[in-house]
Amino acid sequence: MAHLLPLLLPSFLQPLWLPYAETSSTYINAKFTHRGSLGDSHALWWPPRNGARPEQILLFVPGNPGLVDFYIPFLSAVYANSSSAGIAILAHGLLDHTPGIENAPSRYPADDILTIQVETSIEILDTITNTYPGVRVVTVAHSLGTWINLRMMKARPGAITSSFLLFPTLSNLANTPKGRLVWRLFSPLPRRILSSLAFLVDYIPDLVLAQLLPLWPEHQRLVMRRFASSSSCVNASIATAHAEMKEILDLDLESVEANRNRLWFYYGETDHWVGEEKTSFLKAFDPNGQSAQILHGPSEVPHEFCINHSDLLAKDCIQWLEMVHIPKP
Numbered sequence: 001m002a003h004l005l006p007l008l009l010p011s012f013l014q015p016l017w018l019p020y021a022e023t024s025s026t027y028i029n030a031k032f033t034h035r036g037s038l039g040d041s042h043a044l045w046w047p048p049r050n051g052a053r054p055e056q057i058l059l060f061v062p063g064n065p066g067l068v069d070f071y072i073p074f075l076s077a078v079y080a081n082s083s084s085a086g087i088a089i090l091a092h093g094l095l096d097h098t099p100g101i102e103n104a105p106s107r108y109p110a111d112d113i114l115t116i117q118v119e120t121s122i123e124i125l126d127t128i129t130n131t132y133p134g135v136r137v138v139t140v141a142h143s144l145g146t147w148i149n150l151r152m153m154k155a156r157p158g159a160i161t162s163s164f165l166l167f168p169t170l171s172n173l174a175n176t177p178k179g180r181l182v183w184r185l186f187s188p189l190p191r192r193i194l195s196s197l198a199f200l201v202d203y204i205p206d207l208v209l210a211q212l213l214p215l216w217p218e219h220q221r222l223v224m225r226r227f228a229s230s231s232s233c234v235n236a237s238i239a240t241a242h243a244e245m246k247e248i249l250d251l252d253l254e255s256v257e258a259n260r261n262r263l264w265f266y267y268g269e270t271d272h273w274v275g276e277e278k279t280s281f282l283k284a285f286d287p288n289g290q291s292a293q294i295l296h297g298p299s300e301v302p303h304e305f306c307i308n309h310s311d312l313l314a315k316d317c318i319q320w321l322e323m324v325h326i327p328k329p
Helices: 002-008 068-081 110-131 144-155 177-186 188-196 198-203 206-212 218-228 231-247 253-258 277-285 310-324
Strands: 028-033 040-046 056-061 087-092 136-142 162-166 263-267 294-296
Touching (some): 040 068, 068 087, 068 310, 110 136, 144 253, 162 310, 177 188, 188 231, 206 218, 263 277, 263 310
Parallel strands (some): 056 087, 056 136, 136 162, 263 294
Antiparallel strands (some): 040 087
16 A cells, blocks of 8 residues: 555655655655745655545644654644545645755745745745645644744645644743743854754764653654754754744734634643743633533643643544534535
8 A cells, every 4th residue: 555655645746755754554745845945845745545636635734843754743642533524635844844855955045934934835836825725724833833833824724624722932031931041052153053963863873862851752752863863954954943042022902913723823831932921812812611622631731742642632622623623625
């Protein structure tokens, strides 16, 4: 079955061979070629289980670093346990964040990188809706991806049926507890130093890495090792983080209000990437504290849920899909 999977790719994706990629019988490693000279981004595609044209496509937008490989356990659990055999899942990695996809350097100014991530995400949304006219597109986004998701909804009103925003980081990142702690590391000089030292990660023995990341499953440690040893990917990720600190400021209340019935939120009890605005936002969005569109996760689930809490979040995601699914007439 696995050797037939590339035949199930949509026309806008090309099969991608990566030397480190795991063999899967359910999802396909692929690349999406962007307009102009922007190059390729990584994508993962789970085709509909019934082999037919997708009835619904779940588009996943990752956080930073924008490595969709981190989310394979989460998305695979959603795919396997969804009641709909007609759903397809497309996870789209952030541009220049994936090791093994080599794009030409200096294709855009470093200061434009966050704008580029938004534009490329809108591009893939447009491609989906043009390729599959009338298909329902739902999105799941994590962290930075939630902010990108709102920008997508603003740029393409009505294109997204519903969005599930996991650990949303929608405003004033530099003023969050974590932002205040690390923002200096994202400026140009530390970025150049850290990216130039990335090659040293290759020399860390697996046993030592396991001791440094004792709670991480082996799959996630390998994803982190590959990323952290790539100078270009580290540079792109830190440049993206630098832009986040500068550009993610006031909450876009207009977009939130315009999409009020399409937005679902999952907040962690202790999320240091969310600032004081969370309380005022929740009071405005859900004054009675009764909305089914806002979920509060248990304290043990961290912002980086994809490392070792994928199954728990997948269950919540599946429940959301069941609630927003509109059966065919």
